[in-house]
Amino acid sequence: VVTAGTTMLAYARGGLVNDAKRVFDCSPHQSVVSWTSMLDAYAQCGDLLQACGCFRKMPHWNVVTFTVLVQAYVRAGETGSAVGWFEFMPQRSSVSWNTILAMHAQNGNLNMAKRTFEKMACWDSVAWNTMALAFALRGFIREATAIFQAMPEPSLVSSNLMIAAYAQNGHLQKACSVFEALEQRDTVSWTSMVAAFAQAGEMARAKEMFQVMPRKDIWSWNSIISAFAKSGHDRQAIETFHELSSDGQCRPDEVSFLVVLTACSHVGCMKEAWSCFNSMEVDHGLKPIKEHYCCMVDILSRAGQLSRAEELLDNMPFLPD
RNA sequence: CCAAUCUGUUAAAAGAC
Numbered sequence: 001v002v003t004a005g006t007t008m009l010a011y012a013r014g015g016l017v018n019d020a021k022r023v024f025d026c027s028p029h030q031s032v033v034s035w036t037s038m039l040d041a042y043a044q045c046g047d048l049l050q051a052c053g054c055f056r057k058m059p060h061w062n063v064v065t066f067t068v069l070v071q072a073y074v075r076a077g078e079t080g081s082a083v084g085w086f087e088f089m090p091q092r093s094s095v096s097w098n099t100i101l102a103m104h105a106q107n108g109n110l111n112m113a114k115r116t117f118e119k120m121a122c123w124d125s126v127a128w129n130t131m132a133l134a135f136a137l138r139g140f141i142r143e144a145t146a147i148f149q150a151m152p153e154p155s156l157v158s159s160n161l162m163i164a165a166y167a168q169n170g171h172l173q174k175a176c177s178v179f180e181a182l183e184q185r186d187t188v189s190w191t192s193m194v195a196a197f198a199q200a201g202e203m204a205r206a207k208e209m210f211q212v213m214p215r216k217d218i219w220s221w222n223s224i225i226s227a228f229a230k231s232g233h234d235r236q237a238i239e240t241f242h243e244l245s246s247d248g249q250c251r252p253d254e255v256s257f258l259v260v261l262t263a264c265s266h267v268g269c270m271k272e273a274w275s276c277f278n279s280m281e282v283d284h285g286l287k288p289i290k291e292h293y294c295c296m297v298d299i300l301s302r303a304g305q306l307s308r309a310e311e312l313l314d315n316m317p318f319l320p321d
Numbered sequence: 322c323c324a325a326u327c328u329g330u331u332a333a334a335a336g337a338c
Contacts, residue, residue, distance in 0.1 A: 006323055036324045043325090067325045074326095098326040105327085129327045161328040191329045222330040229332095255331050262332050295332050 017041045017050075032058075036065045043072035063089070067096045074103045098126045105134035125155045132158065136165035160188045167196030187213070191220045198227030221247075222255045229263040237263035238272060245279075254286055261295040270303045290318065 011020035020041040027034055035058045042051035051072040058065065066089035073082035086092065086100050097120050104113040113134040120127060128151045135144040148154065148162050159178050166175035175196045182189060190213035197206035210216070210224040221244045228237035241260040244252050252260075257280050264273035277296055280286045288296075293316050300309035313320055 031323085033324050038324095040324065062324095064325050069325095071325065093325085095326045100326090102327060124327095126327045131327095133327070155327090157328045159328085164329060186329095188329045193329090195329065217329095219330045224330085226330055253330095258332055259330080265332080291332055294334090298333060 011041065017045050017047070032060050032062055032065065035059075036062075036068055039065065039072070040068045043068055043075060046075060048072055048076040048078070063091050063093050063096065066090075067093065067099055070096065071099050074099065079103060079107060094120075094122065094124055094127070097121075098124070098130060101127060101134075102130045105130050105137060108137060110134055110138050110140075125151070125153055125158070128152075129155070129158050129161055132165070133161055136161070136169070139169060141165060141169045141171065156182070156184060156186060156189070160186075160192055163189065163192040163196060167192065167199050170200075172196055172200040172202070187215055187217050187220060190214075191217075191223050194220065194223045194227065198223070198231065201231070203227065203231050203233065216250065218250050218253050218256065221250055222253070222259060225256065225263075226259045229259055229266065232266075234263040234266045238267075238269075241276075245283075252284060252286075254289060254292070257286065257288075258291055258295060261292065261299070265295060265299045265302065268299075268303065270299055270305070273299045287317075290321075 007023050011017070011023065020038060024030065024034055024038045035054070039051055039054045039058070042054055051069065055061075055065070055069050066085065070082050070085050070089075073079075073085060082103055083100065086096060089096065097116070101113060101116045101120070104110075104116055113131065117123070117127065117131050128147060132144045132147040135141070135147060144162070144165050148158060151158060159182055163175045163178050166172070166178065175193070179185070179189060179193050190209060194206050194209045194213075197203070197209060206224065206227050210220065213220060221240070225237050225240050225244070228234065228240060238260060241252065241256060241263075244250060244256060257276060260276055261273055264270070264276065273296065277288065277292065280288055280292070293312060296312055297309045300306070300312065
């Protein structure tokens with residue numbers, strides 16, 4: 001019973017809801033925790049209907065259950081229902097409050113974010129970070145800075161988000177200062193700097209950051225590949241993608257393919273695009289999604305291969321829109 | 322503390338300017 005939730009969560013993170021469900025069904029005794037993990041699995045894969053169904057079937061709910069449900073509505077973009085359930089739930093934890101706060105921040109609803117923040121009984125590090133983000137996303141970088149400086153206990157996440165906030169608002173130097181002031185850095189810090197230099201058009205320094213960073217994850221790879229593709233270094237993007245494909249630590253994901261297909265499209269290299277697209281499923285077990293098809297159709301159309309583009313659309317496993 | 326919340330990578334088009 002204790003490990004069922006953990007196992008299910010592992011499956012859920014990998015997008016393997018069905019496996020999570022199997023573990024759940026095989027558990028001799030289903031606790032609130034395993035029910036909630038199952039609910040979360042549906043929420044994480046974006047299946048709101050299943051999530052709601054799961055919620056209704058549960059024998060008991062607690063504050064975590066409700067919060068996961070609220071989060072499911074947030075992920076589905078159902079702001080009203082999220083708030084509705086948030087207000088309905090019998091108790092709210094700081095995580096519940098932070099969930100709603102983050103929703104308003106992501107929606108760019110600064111006023112609601114402020115109101116929520118003011119209503120909170122206490123502000124933990126997540127609440128402070130989310131509030132700084134709310135300002136940064138709307139371009140209020142001075143206010144974000146003020147929040148950052150007012151934080152009682154800024155965390156690595158706080159610094160990382162400020163690096164990105166400064167970079168996205170054109171303050172590369174400030175991003176660098178925050179990065180240099182860090183005593184501990186994680187992969188997010190480094191990747192944020194790769195993106196920061198790239199956004200400022202400093203590709204040489206972006207590349208250098210990528211090369212010297214102590215550990216790279218898939219986000220780091222995608223970040224540099226995307227930077228190459230956006231700056232017209234499409235051959236480098238494709239080359240780096242191939243390095244990633246033969247890397248021992250990381251495997252390309254859906255984003256990697258989307259980005260490399262874009263690079264192929266820029267250079268008009270249909271052969272390369274096809275071979276990438278095909279290797280997605282064959283070599284990497286990744287199902288192309290709408291965006292990949294879109295990109296391929298675009299490449300084929302530009303190359304004048306309209307019949308092949310149509311053929312691809314006809315063989316798509318989902319309905320075109 | 323068996324589950325929930327904050328940070329880095331995402332194509333094209335449209336719209337706005």
